[in-house]
Amino acid sequence: MPLDYPIHERTLPNGLRVVVSPDTSVPNVTVNIWVGVGSRHEVVGRTGFAHLFEHLMFQGSRNVASGEHFEALMAQGGRLNATTWFDRTNYFETVPKGALELALWLEVDRHGHLLDAVNQANLDNQRDVVKEEKRQRYDNQPYGNALIDVYAAVFPEGHPYHHSTIGSMEDLDAASLEDVHAFFRRHYAPDNTVLTLCGDITPDDGFALVERYFGPIAPHPEPRRGPVDALMPLTAPVRVERREEVPNDRLHIAFRLPVDETEEFAAASLALDALGGLASSRLVRRLVRKEQTALGVHATSWGFVDGVSLGFVVVDVATEADATSVESALLEEFERFAVEGPTEAELEAALAQAERSWLSMLASQEERADALSHYALLHGEPQLINTHLDRLRAVTPEQVRAAAAQWLRPESRAVVAYLAEVDTEEVA
Amino acid sequence: MSAAALPRPDVTPPEAWAFPMPSESLTDNGIRVLSYAVPGQYVISLRLVVPLSLADEPLDREGVAVMTARLLDEGTAQHTSDEFAELMERTGMVLGASVTDGALSVDVDVPQRFLPQALDLMRQALAEPAFPEAEVRRILRSRLAEIEQERASAPHRGAREMTSQLWASSERASRPTGGTVASIRALTRDDIVEFHRAHVGPRGATLVVAGDLTGLDVPHVVETGLGSWHNSSHVEPSPVRAPLPAGGGTRVVLVDRPGSVQSELIVAAPGPDRSAPSGWEPYPVLSFIVGGSPSARVDAVLREDKGYTYGIRAGFRPRARGGSFVTSGSVRADATVDALRLLVDILAKAREGFSDREIRSGIDFVVQTAPGRYATADAVADEASALAIEHLPLDFQTRTLQRMGELDDERLRTAYAEVVTGEWVIVVVGDAASLRDGIEGLELGSVTVVPN
Numbered sequence: 001m002p003l004d005y006p007i008h009e010r011t012l013p014n015g016l017r018v019v020v021s022p023d024t025s026v027p028n029v030t031v032n033i034w035v036g037v038g039s040r041h042e043v044v045g046r047t048g049f050a051h052l053f054e055h056l057m058f059q060g061s062r063n064v065a066s067g068e069h070f071e072a073l074m075a076q077g078g079r080l081n082a083t084t085w086f087d088r089t090n091y092f093e094t095v096p097k098g099a100l101e102l103a104l105w106l107e108v109d110r111h112g113h114l115l116d117a118v119n120q121a122n123l124d125n126q127r128d129v130v131k132e133e134k135r136q137r138y139d140n141q142p143y144g145n146a147l148i149d150v151y152a153a154v155f156p157e158g159h160p161y162h163h164s165t166i167g168s169m170e171d172l173d174a175a176s177l178e179d180v181h182a183f184f185r186r187h188y189a190p191d192n193t194v195l196t197l198c199g200d201i202t203p204d205d206g207f208a209l210v211e212r213y214f215g216p217i218a219p220h221p222e223p224r225r226g227p228v229d230a231l232m233p234l235t236a237p238v239r240v241e242r243r244e245e246v247p248n249d250r251l252h253i254a255f256r257l258p259v260d261e262t263e264e265f266a267a268a269s270l271a272l273d274a275l276g277g278l279a280s281s282r283l284v285r286r287l288v289r290k291e292q293t294a295l296g297v298h299a300t301s302w303g304f305v306d307g308v309s310l311g312f313v314v315v316d317v318a319t320e321a322d323a324t325s326v327e328s329a330l331l332e333e334f335e336r337f338a339v340e341g342p343t344e345a346e347l348e349a350a351l352a353q354a355e356r357s358w359l360s361m362l363a364s365q366e367e368r369a370d371a372l373s374h375y376a377l378l379h380g381e382p383q384l385i386n387t388h389l390d391r392l393r394a395v396t397p398e399q400v401r402a403a404a405a406q407w408l409r410p411e412s413r414a415v416v417a418y419l420a421e422v423d424t425e426e427v428a
Numbered sequence: 429m430s431a432a433a434l435p436r437p438d439v440t441p442p443e444a445w446a447f448p449m450p451s452e453s454l455t456d457n458g459i460r461v462l463s464y465a466v467p468g469q470y471v472i473s474l475r476l477v478v479p480l481s482l483a484d485e486p487l488d489r490e491g492v493a494v495m496t497a498r499l500l501d502e503g504t505a506q507h508t509s510d511e512f513a514e515l516m517e518r519t520g521m522v523l524g525a526s527v528t529d530g531a532l533s534v535d536v537d538v539p540q541r542f543l544p545q546a547l548d549l550m551r552q553a554l555a556e557p558a559f560p561e562a563e564v565r566r567i568l569r570s571r572l573a574e575i576e577q578e579r580a581s582a583p584h585r586g587a588r589e590m591t592s593q594l595w596a597s598s599e600r601a602s603r604p605t606g607g608t609v610a611s612i613r614a615l616t617r618d619d620i621v622e623f624h625r626a627h628v629g630p631r632g633a634t635l636v637v638a639g640d641l642t643g644l645d646v647p648h649v650v651e652t653g654l655g656s657w658h659n660s661s662h663v664e665p666s667p668v669r670a671p672l673p674a675g676g677g678t679r680v681v682l683v684d685r686p687g688s689v690q691s692e693l694i695v696a697a698p699g700p701d702r703s704a705p706s707g708w709e710p711y712p713v714l715s716f717i718v719g720g721s722p723s724a725r726v727d728a729v730l731r732e733d734k735g736y737t738y739g740i741r742a743g744f745r746p747r748a749r750g751g752s753f754v755t756s757g758s759v760r761a762d763a764t765v766d767a768l769r770l771l772v773d774i775l776a777k778a779r780e781g782f783s784d785r786e787i788r789s790g791i792d793f794v795v796q797t798a799p800g801r802y803a804t805a806d807a808v809a810d811e812a813s814a815l816a817i818e819h820l821p822l823d824f825q826t827r828t829l830q831r832m833g834e835l836d837d838e839r840l841r842t843a844y845a846e847v848v849t850g851e852w853v854i855v856v857v858g859d860a861a862s863l864r865d866g867i868e869g870l871e872l873g874s875v876t877v878v879p880n
Contacts, residue, residue: 026799027442027445063433067732071789074716074721076439076796077796077797079801096439096442102438102439105434113433132690132735132737135689136690136737136738141581245580278517280510280513288566289563295573296570318573349514352517355520356522356539364804
């Protein structure tokens with residue numbers, strides 16, 4: 001049965017797509033903006049730029065001083081941030097409803113008029129901040145660069161998903177003010193943006209306010225590319241091994257998956273759940289509880305829009321176990337699954353867990369607004385949030401088996417192994 | 429690109445808000461039930477709180493409480509660990525068990541239609557855990573691996589050093605809640621069985637139920653699910669008290685990680701808990717002003733001006749009893765000494781007071797974000813269970829937020845100065861060889877180097 005979150009939609013003459021979803025349970029409104037640019041749009045030599053650019057959106061615009069966006073909204077009880085991902089960049093704030101107009105005024109100032117304020121000092125400062133972000137989240141963390149290795153192993157050179165959103169520091173060093181101007185003009189435009197209001201506001205008031213503030217931004221449509229060609233599974237295994245000072249061996253076993261919001265992707269993600277995404281998954285039963293050769297097993301599937309998605313299983317290998325044997329056991333289970341498909345209990349568990357996590361996500365006004373922008377921008381239809389669980393439940397056990405047989409074959413895997421240095425003999 | 433800009437809009441003040449009040453009931457076996465109706469929240473959050481004092485752990489078996497909590501759902505009288513995991517997942521529920529200085533908590537989130545099954549499984553985990561030998565060995569082994577994982581992470585390694593320096597060595601709080609390598613190695617199944625027998629029972633427990641309760645008779649559903657849980661061996665926990673600080677003046681401990689590309693900085697002092705006699709209301713505001721945002725005092729300098737860090741946060745961290753004021757974050761390795769100098773200076777200077785603008789923004793941020801921070805069932809349930817653990821009244825949030833509106837510079841300055849006396853425990857996790865001389869040159873206090 002579909003969910004019934006109310007969703008109203010309108011596109012302004014300048015191309016801005018507006019979604020309003022009233023919810024009077026809390027006297028707040030969330031403003032959530034998705035811009036159709038992410039690291040997948042970055043060109044060679046400028047990786048990491050979409051994310052650096054996102055930082056610059058907080059450093060002032062025509063009528064707003066550097067840092068004022070954060071300061072002004074937080075001082076009114078706003079909670080806000082922005083993130084960059086492969087497929088998009090998002091900007092969001094949740095404010096008491098009396099501060100909604102201020103939030104829209106601040107947003108339109110940067111989404112319409114950022115370039116009036118960007119300067120070399122801001123660029124240099126935020127480049128330093130982003131470098132510290134990379135050191136903190138990637139370089140100074142055990143296994144911190146593993147996913148960057150996964151992307152490079154699974155997707156070919158030059159592919160939109162071959163490099164991470166944090167990008168390369170050399171590329172960031174090369175970024176100039178002219179790049180900032182060109183990037184803004186190329187990607188930040190009403191026709192490449194979705195704005196969602198979710199909270200204590202009526203559709204009429206919401207559309208009128210967005211029209212008032214965002215209506216005056218001139219359209220500047222640019223030719224925007226469609227998705228790149230679909231990728232099929234890898235035809236031969238890829239392997240990357242790193243010897244580092246890590247507490248235990250960790251394997252990342254990754255696969256290409258079909259594009260997001262397709263039956264095939266839903267089936268493949270349920271297959272990964274049944275294999276390793278649940279506490280009752282067969283890899284957890286065997287490797288963690290029975291053989292105790294793994295400390296933990298976690299499977300993840302990330303849906304993308306550019307011709308392919310990504311699935312991976314992370315295995316923490318127990319100290320006394322051998323990583324190669326653990327990998328063989330895991331592949332054995334993948335092969336068996338591709339023949340037998342999921343058990344009734346596995347599919348029931350995967351669907352029940354998907355239901356709880358989907359409902360928990362939508363329970364938060366902030367996350368609901370984000371989901372609405374997501375489906376409007378990347379899949380053209382925000383109503384899909386109400387029917388997501390029905391589409392998942394319609395997947396048959398045979399489709400799950402077939403997806404595993406096509407996408408999760410041992411020969412189609414990329415393995416990124418972080419192995420403890422042999423000669424470290426540190427004892428706590 | 430556009431017509432003349434619209435004028436900056438005024439903000440209209442928000443309506444008054446209050447933290448929701450629950451309906452209360454009591455089960456026959458003595459569990460206080462707090463039901464929070466949060467319409468539109470279709471996933472129900474359950475929080476079961478069993479009062480506990482970590483001081484009741486045997487000294488050479490520290491970590492037994494956390495290990496007991498982690499083993500509750502790893503096999504019961506009726507089900508193996510595998511079966512129990514499958515039963516929980518087929519009913520869409522997720523269960524987590526944890527231990528703080530004041531309680532053992534079992535948290536469950538579940539779609540409303542599965543609530544009766546979830547309560548029954550919760551009872552089985554609490555009342556009938558079997559602690560199978562193989563699962564005990566596995567969970568202890570994964571705790572040992574987790575200790576190594578934590579040692580490999582600079583923030584975790586730094587936090588462990590900080591607590592060991594902040595509290596007197598006789599205090600349980602100075603050692604990890606989850607136990608050390610030695611104490612975990614000493615644990616046996618018998619220790620866990622005995623701890624569960626003596627310390628986990630329905631007497632004194634509180635259950636929070638939050639979510640869309642339309643059509644549910646909560647007292648009846650809870651009685652059916654948990655009513656048959658009994659434990660006649662359950663002993664009264666020792667009263668929880670604030671740990672004694674180690675004292676001894678400002679000192680720097682440098683945890684050596686050769687070649688580190690960043691240094692983790694932690695500057696800490698003992699602080700209040702939420703039952704502070706002079707009131708809790710200044711502390712969330714102080715956290716915000718000093719280190720709660722990119723434009724707060726710390727990051728205005730260290731991030732936005734200097735570009736030394738992705739972000740450093742300062743905040744008051746209440747325990748059930750006692751607490752701490754901790755500022756922490758990572759900085760570029762070659763900027764460590766200057767960053768530490770600036771940080772200690774900013775924290776000291778805040779004793780001189782705060783501007784009207786800072787005070788107004790701090791109060792408005794904390795007060796006006798409250799409706800959104802407590803909008804979901806899980807957030808309401810988490811706060812309600814924290815109130816139970818800390819023995820605070822159910823209207824604590826509402827009253828604290830009301831009093832917050834009246835805070836002025838003098839009150840904030842006094843509250844800050846009570847905690848920030850100028851005596852710090854400072855931990856730096858980084859490359860000792862390149863940092864030691866520079867840090868000693870700051871003359872903050874003694875500098876000791878310890879291995880990672």
